[in-house]
Amino acid sequence: MAAKASKPAGPPNGYASNGHVPTGHAFVVQKHAAGHLHYDFSLEMGGVLKSWEVAQGPSVDPAVKRLAVEVEDHPLSYGRFEGIIGKGQYCGGLVMIWDRGTWHAVGDAQKHFKAGRLKFRLNGNKMKGQWVLLRMKPRPKERHTCWLLIKDKDTEAAPGDPNRLLKQDRSVMTGREMDAIAAAVKTSSPPHSQKRGPQGSPRYKRI
Ligand code: MN
Numbered sequence: 147m148a149a150k151a152s153k154p155a156g157p158p159n160g161y162a163s164n165g166h167v168p169t170g171h172a173f174v175v176q177k178h179a180a181g182h183l184h185y186d187f188s189l190e191m192g193g194v195l196k197s198w199e200v201a202q203g204p205s206v207d208p209a210v211k212r213l214a215v216e217v218e219d220h221p222l223s224y225g226r227f228e229g230i231i232g233k234g235q236y237c238g239g240l241v242m243i244w245d246r247g248t249w250h251a252v253g254d255a256q257k258h259f260k261a262g263r264l265k266f267r268l269n270g271n272k273m274k275g276q277w278v279l280l281r282m283k284p285r286p287k288e289r290h291t292c293w294l295l296i297k298d299k300d301t302e303a304a305p306g307d308p309n310r311l312l313k314q315d316r317s318v319m320t321g322r323e324m325d326a327i328a329a330a331v332k333t334s335s336p337p338h339s340q341k342r343g344p345q346g347s348p349r350y351k352r353i
Contacts, residue, residue: 173249173268174225175204177315179324180239187214187295189249189266191259194219200295204273207308208299214279216291228319230331240328243319245272245311252276265298271318272311275302 172190177183185203188195198214205212228243247270251258258264262281268274276298281291297303304310316323322330 171248171250172222172225173247173270173273174243175245175270175273176225176227177203177242177244177324178237178239180231180237185244186217186220188220188225190222190225191255193222195222195225196259198279198293198295203309203312204277204295204297205308206297206302206304206310207306208297208303209305210308211294211296214293214295216293228317228322228327230328240324242317242322242324242327244315245270245318247271247273262293272314275300 170190174188174195176186176188178186182201185200186197187200187204188197190196197217197220199217200212200214202212225246226243228241230240231238233239247268249266249268252265252267255264255266264279265276266278267276278296278298280294280296282293284291317327320327
């Protein structure tokens with residue numbers, strides 16, 4: 147598709163003047179220790195979080211393609227959770243808000259998502275610049291839809307240093323590492339005063 151003349155994309159960092167992330171363009175990456183460690187990469191689209199499970203985390207080396215398995219949509223509220231989802235619950239385990247910010251599609255997001263080639267810019271604390279998600283051809287009997295998350299070549303790329311971002315291993319919301327998140331939940335949840343949600347709902351430690 148021929149590129150149209152680019153138009154201004156709002157404030158330079160994508161944030162509103164009051165510092166709040168505007169609705170409609172949030173992205174969040176949650177580091178999730180649930181059985182196996184992975185990163186949940188989510189883009190706000192159409193009122194939900196479109197989510198991909200990236201086992202190896204995002205790479206800033208444009209030569210490295212990270213497998214991103216499409217998972218079910220999450221409600222927007224999930225993108226604000228950091229803490230523990232109770233054992234035995236769906237996706238139980240520790241969750242850290244590893245990165246967040248705003249995203250903007252290059253072109254028509256819905257159209258390119260459907261076509262399996264979504265190009266976008268990120269303004270996060272860690273993930274920045276232009277990225278692309280490419281949908282892979284499904285293999286016979288494959289249960290999940292697989293994509294590749296790839297860094298585009300720009301000034302935010304780091305050729306030869308694929309795991310650069312992963313070394314920044316603290317929550318962008320609370321500055322905590324995984325151990326501290328786990329410890330905080332344990333010490334602040336006396337069993338008799340614990341307010342539980344409806345049966346079967348995840349037990350989160352709200353920040
Ligand atoms: Mn997950």
